[in-house]
Amino acid sequence: MRLPTVDDVEKLIPRPEDFESRARGTGLTARVGTALGIAFAICFLTGIWSHLQYDPPGWLPLGPQPTQLYRITQGTHVITGIASIPLILVKLWSVFPRLFIRPPRGPRALLVEALERASIGALVGSSIFMLASGLLNIAQWYPWDFSFRATHYAVAWVAIGSLLVHIAVKLPVIRQALGAPISDAVDDDPADDVHDDHDDPESLTRRTVMLGAFASAGLAALLTAGQTVPFLRKISVFAVRDGEGPQGLPINRTAKAAGAVEAASDPSFVLEIIVDGVTTTLDRDQLAALPQRTHELPIACVEGWSRSASWTGVAVRDLLEMAGAPGRSEVLVRSMQTKGAFGTSVLPARFVEDHRTLLALQLNGEDLSLDHGFPCRIIAPNRPGVLQTKWVRQIEVRS
Numbered sequence: 001m002r003l004p005t006v007d008d009v010e011k012l013i014p015r016p017e018d019f020e021s022r023a024r025g026t027g028l029t030a031r032v033g034t035a036l037g038i039a040f041a042i043c044f045l046t047g048i049w050s051h052l053q054y055d056p057p058g059w060l061p062l063g064p065q066p067t068q069l070y071r072i073t074q075g076t077h078v079i080t081g082i083a084s085i086p087l088i089l090v091k092l093w094s095v096f097p098r099l100f101i102r103p104p105r106g107p108r109a110l111l112v113e114a115l116e117r118a119s120i121g122a123l124v125g126s127s128i129f130m131l132a133s134g135l136l137n138i139a140q141w142y143p144w145d146f147s148f149r150a151t152h153y154a155v156a157w158v159a160i161g162s163l164l165v166h167i168a169v170k171l172p173v174i175r176q177a178l179g180a181p182i183s184d185a186v187d188d189d190p191a192d193d194v195h196d197d198h199d200d201p202e203s204l205t206r207r208t209v210m211l212g213a214f215a216s217a218g219l220a221a222l223l224t225a226g227q228t229v230p231f232l233r234k235i236s237v238f239a240v241r242d243g244e245g246p247q248g249l250p251i252n253r254t255a256k257a258a259g260a261v262e263a264a265s266d267p268s269f270v271l272e273i274i275v276d277g278v279t280t281t282l283d284r285d286q287l288a289a290l291p292q293r294t295h296e297l298p299i300a301c302v303e304g305w306s307r308s309a310s311w312t313g314v315a316v317r318d319l320l321e322m323a324g325a326p327g328r329s330e331v332l333v334r335s336m337q338t339k340g341a342f343g344t345s346v347l348p349a350r351f352v353e354d355h356r357t358l359l360a361l362q363l364n365g366e367d368l369s370l371d372h373g374f375p376c377r378i379i380a381p382n383r384p385g386v387l388q389t390k391w392v393r394q395i396e397v398r399s
């Protein structure tokens with residue numbers, strides 16, 4: 001028996017021309033790719049924005065206005081991410097046979113090919129990681145040990161960087177493909193020229209695949225958008241949270257999950273306000289006896305769902321003034337949470353200054369339920385949901 005030679009093995013590996021679907025072609029790839037590129041660009045920019053809102057750097061004058069801004073940018077981030085999934089599947093399917101193009105001969109051509117393939121590898125890998133990790137985060141399933149936020153942010157730069165390289169390399173092909181009708185586009189891969197849509201009306205055409213990809217992306221967006229767009233709520237079967245929950249608002253983390261039940265339901269609760277090392281305490285009845293304000297404000301979760309509600313409580317600004325601090329101070333909010341992240345948040349002075357930034361006692365006209373943050377929680381305009389700290393026990397002015 002003779003050992004198989006390299007040539008024997010090579011014969012077993014398919015060649016691009018072995019993939020017979022006539023629906024593939026650069027006309028399709030370029031169009032779906034353009035849509036995907038636009039979705040990625042919007043997703044990237046809104047993602048960077050979310051990162052900045054989460055932890056505003058000093059140079060960015062981020063404040064409580066416009067009230068709905070984070071709700072819109074983060075809703076858009078999640079919707080464009082989800083719409084990208086059918087687009088990337090079709091895009092990958094349309095170029096898949098190119099994986100089997102045989103390496104060119106000659107060291108220089110080989111090097112160029114290797115670099116191009118490496119950049120495509122980085123693009124495909126990072127894109128799949130972004131969409132998959134985003135999706136799992138929405139589902140609140142964390143089968144990993146790394147920090148979601150830091151990793152999702154870092155890999156986003158790899159994805160967008162390799163996307164720019166890819167577009168630069170492919171620009172001539174993209175231009176040519178977009179300039180011609182979708183069925184006629186001539187491939188840079190000569191093997192594809194034999195395929196021609198319009199002589200076989202029975203076959204799946206490139207146009208059908210393209211329209212199918214766009215329709216799936218549109219449908220995916222529509223079916224998710226209801227978690228943030230009120231009038232789409234009823235049809236949003238994909239939304240992980242449909243905007244419903246006790247007191248008309250979803251709950252992300254329950255008091256039990258946060259290990260806050262015991263402290264939060266203790267009748268001897270007092271809120272501590274610390275100014276210059278001096279602590280003022282107020283129990284819940286005293287808080288309720290202070291002048292109350294009511295505002296309509298949204299909870300806008302990083303996971304893309306959002307919902308407006310009517311909140312009643314004491315303005316944080318009023319509390320600080322009462323405790324002897326200037327109304328324009330930065331404060332550190334601590335909760336009674338004993339398990340998991342998001343137990344504290346920093347309220348920058350711009351937010352504290354706004355009288356709509358509340359230490360809320362009531363939601364939609366009723367006392368807060370335990371899961372919505374009883375006895376009191378922070379609610380401020382234009383803030384990511386994770387910073388709307390529930391079960392507040394202490395407010396400390398930072399000098």
Ligand SMILES: Nc1nc2c(c(=O)[nH]1)N[C@H]1C(S)=C(S)[C@@H](COP(=O)(O)O)O[C@H]1N2
Nearest residue numbers: 250251252253301335372385386388389390
């Ligand atoms: N102390 C504390 N506050 C918290 C959280 C938390 O885990 N711990 N989760 C936040 C997140 S991620 C969101 S979206 C909102 C949700 O508030 P809700 O459950 O009242 O709708 O609460 C925020 N406040």
Ligand SMILES: [Mo]
Nearest residue numbers: 301302385386
């Ligand atoms: Mo959230």
